[in-house]
Amino acid sequence: MPIFIRGHRRVTGAVVGVAALTLAVTGCSAEGGDTGTAPDGPVEITFQSWVPNIDRAVDAFNASHDDIQVTLETITAGPDGGYATMLSAVQAGNPADVVQLGYDAIPDFLINDALEDITDYVAGSEDLFVPWQWQTGTFDGRVYAVPQASGPLGQFYRADIFDELGIEYPETWDEYYEAAQVVRASDPDRYITAFAFNQAPWLIGLAQQGGATWFGIEGDAWTVDIDGEDTMTVAEFWQRMIDEDLVKIEADFSNEWNADMQNGNILTWISGSWADAILRGTAPDTAGSWRVGGMPQWEAGEDVSATWAGGSASAVLKGSDNPEAAAEFALWLNSDPESVNILTNVGAGWPAIADTSEIESLQDDPEVFDFYGGQDIWDVFAESDANVDTSWVWPPLSSTLFASLTDNVKSAVDAGTPLSGAYEQTQTDMVDALEERGISVD
Known part of the structure; x- marks a missing residue:
C-alpha cells in the first residue's frame, strides 16, 4: 500500500x-x-x-x-x-x-x-x-x-454511501487513497471525486494545504516556487489517483458533473464554504445524504487548511x-x-x-442543517478558517497564474504526461510574465 x-x-x-x-x-x-x-x-x-x-x-x-x-x-x-x-x-x-x-x-x-x-x-x-x-x-x-x-476548504461527502461501503471518514490523505479504492471497486461508475482540471483555485488550494508557498518576497524581488517540493508531493498523489483510475477526469460545474453529484457517482467535493449553496441547488433530491468534514491531512493529527x-x-x-x-x-x-x-x-x-x-x-x-442530516456544518468551516495558512501571498498577475495553471494541467491530463510537468511549466510562465511587466523576480 x-x-x-x-x-x-x-x-x-x-x-x-x-x-x-x-x-x-x-x-x-x-x-x-x-x-x-x-x-x-x-x-x-x-x-x-x-x-x-x-x-x-x-x-x-x-x-x-x-x-x-x-x-x-x-x-x-x-x-x-x-x-x-x-x-x-x-x-x-x-x-x-x-x-x-x-x-x-x-x-x-x-x-x-x-x-x-x-x-x-x-x-x-x-x-x-x-x-x-x-x-x-x-x-x-x-x-x-x-x-x-x-472560502475555507472543507470536504462535502455522501455519508449514506460511505456508510453503505463501510468507509470511515478519511482523516489523512493515505486514508483518502484507501477510501478511493473501496469506492472504485463498489461500482464501475463510482469515483471518490472528480479531478477538476478546470479549477485553478482548487489546484492551488490543494498545494497550499500541502504546505506549499508559491510566492514571497526576498529583498527587492518576488520569489516564485510553484514547482517546489511540497507542490510536487501533492502532484504525485493526484497523479497516482489518475493513473489508477481512482478519480474521474471531469470539469466541475459541468452538466456531467452536476449529474454525477445528483446520482451518487461522485461521492466527495473539496470546496469552499460557499459551495453549500451550490450543492443544495444542484442536488436537492439528495437532501439528508451529505455531510461535511475537514480536509484530509498529510500528517496524522495535524489540522492544516487552505482556501x-x-x-x-x-x-x-x-x-x-x-x-x-x-x-x-x-x-x-x-x-x-x-x-x-x-x-x-x-x-x-x-x-x-x-x-x-x-x-x-x-x-x-x-x-442548511436539514440538508446535511442535522449537522451544523458551520462548525467545520469555522475551524477550517481558523487553520488557514495565513502566510500565503497572492502575486501580481493572478489572472495569468490561473490561466497558465489550468491550461498546463489540462494539457498534461489530455496527453497523459505527468502533472509535475504542468507545475514546472507554470513556474516558467509566471516568472516570464512577471519579468515582462518589469517586476523583479529572484
Missing part, C-alpha cells in the same frame, strides 16, 4: 501584504476624491458583483440609508468577465463605484492603478475583521479593499465620483450583522468579520 506522508511545516502569521505590493505598484493614489455629495438628494453609487441574490443586501442598505442609494449591476466573475469590464471602465473614466474582487485579484488591480485608497474612510474599523482577511486589502500601510468573506482563492472583498474603483460614500457602503455591506447574515445565506462565503455571534444563519439554519 503506497504511503503519502511526509514532513510538514506549519506556517502561521500575518499575510505578507505590505512588502509585496510596494515592489509591484507604482503611482497608486493615497488620497480619495471628491465625495460629490448632492445637497438636494442622496448620493447615488453603483455596485458590481457576481454573488447571486446579493441584491437582498443592497436593498437592506438602501432601506436603512437616506443619504446614499446603491444600484446593483450583476457581472460575470473572473478575469475574462467582470474584471476586464472593470479595468476597461477605469481606463475610460466611467467606472462603477464599488466592485467585488477576489483577494487574489487585488494585486492585479493595484498594479493597474485601478483602486482608490480608502484608508481615511475605513481604517478605524480594522478591529471588526479577521486580521489576515483585513490584510488582503492593505498594502504599504494603506487600505484599498474591505474584506467580505473567505479557495482566498476570498473576496469590496473595493472602490479609481475614478469614483463618490469614494467616501462608496467606502461607507463597502464597510456596511461586510460588517453590519443584517448584511452579513444575508451574505452568508446566499453563499458569499465565510464572513470576514471577527465576531460572528450575531449572524443568525450561523447559529441556526434549519434549511
